[in-house]
Amino acid sequence: MRRISFARIFAAVILITFTTGAFGQQVFDNKDEAFTEFGYRQGSAYRTASGKPGPSYWQNQADYMIDVALDEENHTIKGNIVITYKNNSPENLDFVWLYLEQNRFTPDSRGTLTTPVQGNRYNGDIDGGFTIENLKAQVSGRNKPVSNDYLISDTRMRVTFAEPIPANGGQASVSMDFEYKIPEKGMDRMGRVKVKDGFIYAMAQWYPKVAVFDDVTGWNTDPYLGAGEFYLGYGDFEYKVTVPFDHIVVASGELMNPGQVLTKEQQRRMKEASESDERVYIISPDEITDYANNRPKQEGTQTWHFKMNNTRDVAFASSKAFIWDAARINLPSGKKAMAQSVYPKESDGDEAWGRSTEYGKASVEHYSEMWYEYPYPVAVNVAAEINGMEYPGLNFCSFRSKGASLWGVTDHEFGHNWFPMIVGTNERRHAWMDEGFNTFINYYSYLAFNEGEYTNNLIQTRRYINQLTNKDREPIATHPDRTQSNNLGMSAYFKPALGMIMLREYVIGHERFDKAFKSYINTWAYKHPQPNDFFNHFENAVGENLDWYWKGWFYSNATIDIGIDGVYPYGANYVVSLSNHGEMPMPVLLEITYEDGEKERRMLPVEIWFKGNQWNHLLRVDKKVASIEIDPDKVMADVNSANDKWPSAIYAD
Template sequence: MAQSNAQADAHKFDPVAAFAPFDMHQAVNVYRSSNGLPGPEYWQNRADYQIHASLNADAKVPSLKGSEVITYTNKSPDKLAELWLQLDQNRYRAGSRGAYAAGKPQGGTTDGYVLDSVEIEQGGSFVPAKTLVSDTRLRVTLPSLLAAKGGQIKLRISWHFDIPGAWGGRMAWGMAKDGPVYNLAQWYPRMAVYDDIRGWDTLPYLAQEFYLEYGNFDYYVTAPSDMIIAGSGALMNPQDVLTATQRKRLAEAHDSNATVFIIKRSEIGKASSRPKQGGTLTWHFHMNDTRDVAFAASKTFAWDAARINLPDGKSALAQSVYPAESAGDAAWGRSTQYLKDSVENFSRRWFTYPWPNAINVAGIASGMEYPGIVFDGINDRGKALFWITAHEIGHSWFPMIVGFDERRNAWMDEGFNTFIDTYESDDFNHGEYGPKRDSEYAPGGGNPVDEILPVIEDPNAPVLLTRADSIIEKYRHPVTYFKSALGLRLLREEILGPDRFDPAFRRFIAAWAFKHPQPADFFRAMDSGAGEDLSWWWRGWYANNWTLDLGVDAITPVDGHRAKGTAITVGSYDKLVMPATLRVNFADGTHEDMSLPVESWIRNRDTKVFVPAGSTVLSAEVDPDHKLPDRDRSNNLLVATAS
């Protein structure tokens, strides 16, 4: 009995390169520990906001104006000579860097932020500040150094801007059938992050999402009285902006697992649905421990809600607002059910949802996430609505709770979120919309380990550890979402197993909740928490687009004698290596699955698996259940021949 499948000339695998130590490009120090968790002297600055804004919906081009007071606390060991803020609306100015980066006409669609005043508090009063605007950044020069380790300063800014229409880069306004819907985000000047990695992180806004500081938000939005406003956080003045009936229904929803209407479809636009006719109303919201807030406004909204049941007896409220044309159980009538189930699932599996409300908005800026509120499409329905709802609210965990730097590492927030999505799709209503791998997780609708192969074999495809702004649209989803999520799925299911992956992943989330982890922190946390040196995985899947090719090379008698047993040789032909299952099929109709650890190839390009004498081997197959991204499956199965 001897058979060979050997491809000696085809070997690309190099054990020394595959198993070399992985350079994290981030030194361990007192701020970030070797176990991937915050160090004993980890620090993080803080930005607390009080904002007053007014929506002008009467003009041909709607606008928003406001004023804010930012209380900025410098907890770093450095004295600061200036503050930097993000002016994301300037992306739409003529000649913005974002326009050039996108290869679009540089004429601009708005004037961006018009800063009416920028002031610093000195001696109990506000005085004009020395400022410089550079594209989407604002520098405020301080009159004296801001003290380290607790120095605090207040900054007051008044501003206004025209609201971009259409997509508007992750915010928008546009028409439902019965009136406009406003999705307002990136709507106030926001502090840039000063951290222990780069100091001020001032990457310009090129439409690749955000990196923001945490704090508490108290904000007020004034709008026409016929509008409903849904905002991040808790509504603080329902007695001023809701009718007695609506307040009663909200109270009922807090105790109901079934969806309760706050405003029914038949009540949209009725005078009885508003506590005041004509003029304006001011909605007051508050949210603690968040990096951002957003809101939506429209007179066309129906509104429903249900209780979210959280671990340890806690609860929150799932809410949906949507125009009349989105109503019905085939569409947005199930939105709150989707939202409730997703938040409960993610809380149970990974980390408890920390905020009082989770809101889904049917609007113009579809598929965007902000803390406690997400914007999805008016026309979304069925499976598509479930998936986008679960995905966008899943961003509450990444990057709203775990504060990843999306401007640099979009693969972390999008990939981690897509990863947890896959389990929610499997779990919801006994798999009603599962598996998600039929769509976003595996764009071609097949096995994801096959779907990823064209991506990682494409010589032009970027690696995961690529700055987000550099990834062109062709590769944004396949790499940033799909490859990143599949990497975590493989790590959990095939490399570590849930018993080691889950505790390490949960510990990482809990330790970095409302903080700023970097890629190296995640790599170290999983190495240390799961008890595995994963250098070979981080290098092959994250730092490179290496591919895997395992094959059964030979089935031979040991030392040429069947009485000594059978040797099965399994080779690694390509640069990526992974643990694998070898299935040995016997003449009596049975089979045995053998787990080959990754160290099987740590010294050599092939490894031998020995079967004791007394069993006749008919064939051997590596990865028989098709769980690994093996680029060439033609050499996976080898049939023994009689000798």
């Protein structure tokens, strides 16, 4: 190709570049759409414009006392629950809504009826569902009779009281007996699996739980379908699980009766583990079936007693097939917690679950140091027939995982303790606020673990160009149960994580971003932020109006395509002609390379696009420029790399 005359290009600058962009490249004028105000985010007494809980912010509380028995022969759970509910809202409540999530596993549940014929990740058994008996509901301190008035609709249950629960602190109790069959396929979140030495029961969504009543929606009663996960209030849990004598139970929270369910040797080992940075076997691979030495009882049943305060949920696992190991977690304040892992013989080995406790310990210590200290007494990783699912202080991960795969899923599920366990977002509606934020913090955990033993390429945003330009893509803000299955990973996990990566590494910078994100976590810990609370808090903390960013990246399918149209002499300096060929504006980081080999970086603010999608930047320099490149580290998810550099191919022979 013939070299283009530089004189001709300079003449074109006067006629073309300063007005519409060089070489006839198409430039769209989207300034009005990009920079208009995003949503209505005025504050209130409940949630302030600065993104904090307001002076009248409230949330209700539900405390749980649960006593259940696991029947291994029939694969059932049966027991009793007593819920103490405190109404801190400013209105009287005639009823409460509860979730009965095991009702998802019935032939006519909404979840079953909306599962595609070919199935998906959220397939579940259809021979289960709750049996509810002996329901009693009463407002505390009132004389009206106990009510047993209730309605069950799919995975929801409305319990009506004989008189309203008073506003601003009134209390009531709801109790009932319940029973259900434990599914084998529990939507990849819970269930049971047979391994060589017995069944593993991964128990979640295992008890009736109160739905959230908040100042945004009132009662949050979206049905449990599939992709949409959970939105739960906070409270104190005390629960007892009776299992066959040969089972080991691990669970969310603190084991309250180790002297009754562990041998003296196991108690000694547990103490040793609490003081060790290396894993200590509580039950070794050779001891799994040695019941005579490893179980306090040799027949009948054992009752394991657990307690966990200020949590939104609890889960547990039970099996006679568990290898069990543990190690100390060191927290920034000097406090300690315990990393634990349970897994069958099939999962043993240093290339597999033999490193699980190492992974869990490293993950929790990293997030505690970088963002917010881990609040729970244990961090338990359970090997089960589940690809990865999180609960407060406890994960279920695939018993087949090993190596980088096991590290990745373990780290991801433990990361969920920050989102949504500590920061209590509504997963059922806003999956990106937990999955996306968690995928983002996972990137830095990968970098930190064992000096980068495993690779995470999230920062290479341009690897995702095909998904970011797919004609069938959906915005991040799409409700997870409405998102097409093949889009969910991008919409809920990767795109929001990429958005946070770009904010930290490109738009805002580490110092301002980290202070803002830590402040958001600390401010909304054990509370219920909405998307606007995050947007408001982050903007106030970093001191930027980011309407253009939230709207473009989180609430639309806008693409980024910033290009260099040309670079032209202008006296002793240069004019760099830039165009925004995409729908989303971005700041522009230029790396200038001089003829002597020196490099320099300069950032142009997003405001250069306020008046249109073409901008001519006067580049003041004191030596000759050899080349210029936009976003040299390729952090910005620009969908067209061909126009990032000058000189480009158009200048070459």
